[in-house]
Amino acid sequence: MAGLSEIRMQVMWNRLISVVEEQALTLLRTAFSTSVREAGDLSAGVFNPQGLMLAQAVTGTPGHVNTMAEAVLHFLNEIPRDEMFEGDCYVTNDPWKGTGHLHDITMVAPSFKDGQLVAFFACTAHVVDVGGRGFGADGKSVYEEGIQIPIMKFAERGKVNMDLIRLLRANVREPNQVVGDFYSLSACNEVGHRRLIDMMAEVGMADLDDLGEFIFSRSRTATLERIAALPKGSWDNEMVVDGYDEPVKLATVLSVKDGEVNVDFTGTDAPSKWGINCPLIYSKAYACYAVKCVVAPDIPNNSASLEPFTVSSPVNILNAERPAPVSLRHVMGHMVPDLVLGALAKAKPGEIMAEGAAALWNIHISVRPEVGKEGRRSEVLMFNSGGTGARPGLDGLAATAFPSGVHTMPIEATEHTGPIVVWRKELRPDSGGAGRLRGGLGQVIEIAPAEGHEFDFSAMFDRVNHPARGRDGGDDGAAGVVELDDGTKLRPKGWQHVPGGKRLILKAPGGGGFGPAEERDDEARADDRLKGYVTDKT
Incomplete structure (x- = not known):
């Protein structure tokens, strides 16, 4: 019976991945911006009631997926459980609580079954415009870079917040595209919710607790086994990139010990006065991705498989604090994997x-x-x-x-x-x-x-x-x-x-x-x- 139970759980895990994949495809099919519709600059995933990521869609970027895994927890910290209702949808583009810059819109929606909260769905997409100076490095603070949307309700009990819609239209250059993408993001989560409830009803599941434990326990165990096979020690690496008006030095020390791989950005240059700074949430996303590509590329991405990979940093260009300008955070963030892989090349010579x-x-x-x-x-x-x-x-x-x-x-x-x-x-x-x-x-x-x-x-x-x-x-x-x-x-x-x-x-x-x-x-x-x-x- 235990074997049959495990097989059933594995089937349900695969079904859950198909749910979030359909969630992401909904965003691709309905998005207004070409960055989403044509390029797939998005993410989608399902989370348990505690805000831990159970599964992600294959469609999407590591920067969006891995930041979203942390962002949902920020939503739960700011919206009390007793203020969550069926038909709700929450939104933010806060760079430090979302995905690193204002152009990315993150939406989170609770999923209820028979009146009980069983999951959250979340998705992220890059919109064409958020006002301000536009998508570029010339801002001197985040206040110049566009409209800031704190964590708030996009819809409550199925009714869209039209005050927010009017604010958006008054602050962006392409209001139809931007507002259209907001509705597309909301629809993306709604499709995920419907498919999940259909799946749970079909197999008689009242909640996702057992399935979540199955996913997390196996992902965590498999990841720890891979880490145990790595050489133990610390390795460093530095690289110099163009920056804005002067070169920028990026530095890291990668440390492997029992049950953990840590990436530290000590030695990296200070924040820039230009909009190339990167919030740590985004630097962390790509640092973890780089390590996972080498250590555990075939293990599904979820909260448990990401848990052993940690990132630390003093304040610098890879850990810029508010109100630093961060519009082009992707430029420095996309350099992080090469930086981390350079350290891994010393730990695993000839393999990187x-x-x-x-x-x-x-x-x-x-x-x-x-x-x-x-x-x-x-x-x-x-x-x-x-x-x-x-x-x-x-x-x-x-x-x-x-x-x-x-x-x-x-x-x-x-x-x-x-x-x-x-x-x-x-x-x-x-x-x-x-x-x-x-x-x-x-x-x-x-x-x-x-x-x-x-x-x-x-x-x-x-x-x-x-x-x-x-x-x-x-x-x-x-x-x-x-x-x-x-x-x-x-x-x-x-x-x-x-x-x-x-x-x-x-x-x-x-x-x-x-x-x-x-x-x-x-x-x-x-x-x-x-x-x-x-x-x-x-």
């Missing part, structure tokens, strides 16, 4: 991938008609990726978003959102670092305002002055480039202008190589040239 482009090459474009001409205004957000680092047994991946995992929006969808033309989007030859295993290629993107228009754009790029480093003798990847088609060099961060008739050219960085280049197989070299990944110039 090289550094990659890491931070997404996002671009937010604010388009308008040229003076005296007719046209339309629009806010356009576009995701792009450089190459990943080479792996111990495989070349790096070209134009792939690691560690975030988001997709690039299709050109057709991007051009549909505003009057711009993407003239070129192609792999960048010779950008992957040479090595026994070659680094992944970056890409070249060429963007122009449509006829009669001009645009300002928010540059959110890194690895322009500090390219991805190779591992174990591999060469560095190519540095990124930001320029106009006339050769004018532009800054890697900050709002800048592209006049009508000009084109913006982005050359995303490549990943570092792994192992000495002279050890690369002749057949692999020939294949690189045949495919155009490497030219005769190199």
Whole structure:
């Protein structure tokens, strides 16, 4: 009977994952913003009544999922149980209690069955605009970066808070898109709730207590077994990245002991006066993700499997406190896995991938008609990726978003959102670092305002002055480039202008190589040239 009970529990666990996957797909199907609908910049999950994550959707980013795992507890701390009702939905974009910056909206909804609270559903998505200066690094405090929504009710007993809707419409540039995404997030949680109740009714479950204990006990045990197999000790690593107007040093010490892996960011540079700071909740999300990728990649992500991975830090750029500007927190946050993996490479030599482009090459474009001409205004957000680092047994991946995992929006969808033309989007030859295993290629993107228009754009790029480093003798990847088609060099961060008739050219960085280049197989070299990944110039 015990065996049958375990099999039944495993089936229910799989059913629960399918519930949250449908929850996430609802958000993908109904979202207004291309960052959600096309790129999958979201997360979804189900939590027990104590706010501990039981299961997450596969669809989504580590930064959203792992911060959401902590964020739900903040909601429970601020909304008393006796003020929670069927049909409620709660919301925030608080960077320190949500996912690190104002553009991410997190919604949490209680799930009741027969009047009893049985679960919470939560989801997060990046919206196109939150007012303020817009999505960029130029703010000097979080107060400049957009509207702040404290933890509050989006809906109570099924009735939407229309005062909040009116405030949103008065504070953002794209009110229909933003408000549409709020309703989409709410619908996402509602679908999760309905599917969960259907599942519980079908199998006669009154609550999720036994299933939760089954999930947590097995996840915790499996994770601790993996940690026990690691070498014990401490290893450090440092890396320098572009920053805003001066380089930024990131530092870590990774310590492995019985039952715990700790990542400490002591030695990292102080917070910046620009909006590239990162709240610890987001730095922690990507630090845990990096360790889990190496230690326990096949163990499902939930509160128990995350529990043994801890993060500590003094106040610095990876642990910035309110009211620091944090709009581009993803740039530093996406560097954290390379930082942590560099320390792990000392603990597990020869087994860890090289550094990659890491931070997404996002671009937010604010388009308008040229003076005296007719046209339309629009806010356009576009995701792009450089190459990943080479792996111990495989070349790096070209134009792939690691560690975030988001997709690039299709050109057709991007051009549909505003009057711009993407003239070129192609792999960048010779950008992957040479090595026994070659680094992944970056890409070249060429963007122009449509006829009669001009645009300002928010540059959110890194690895322009500090390219991805190779591992174990591999060469560095190519540095990124930001320029106009006339050769004018532009800054890697900050709002800048592209006049009508000009084109913006982005050359995303490549990943570092792994192992000495002279050890690369002749057949692999020939294949690189045949495919155009490497030219005769190199």
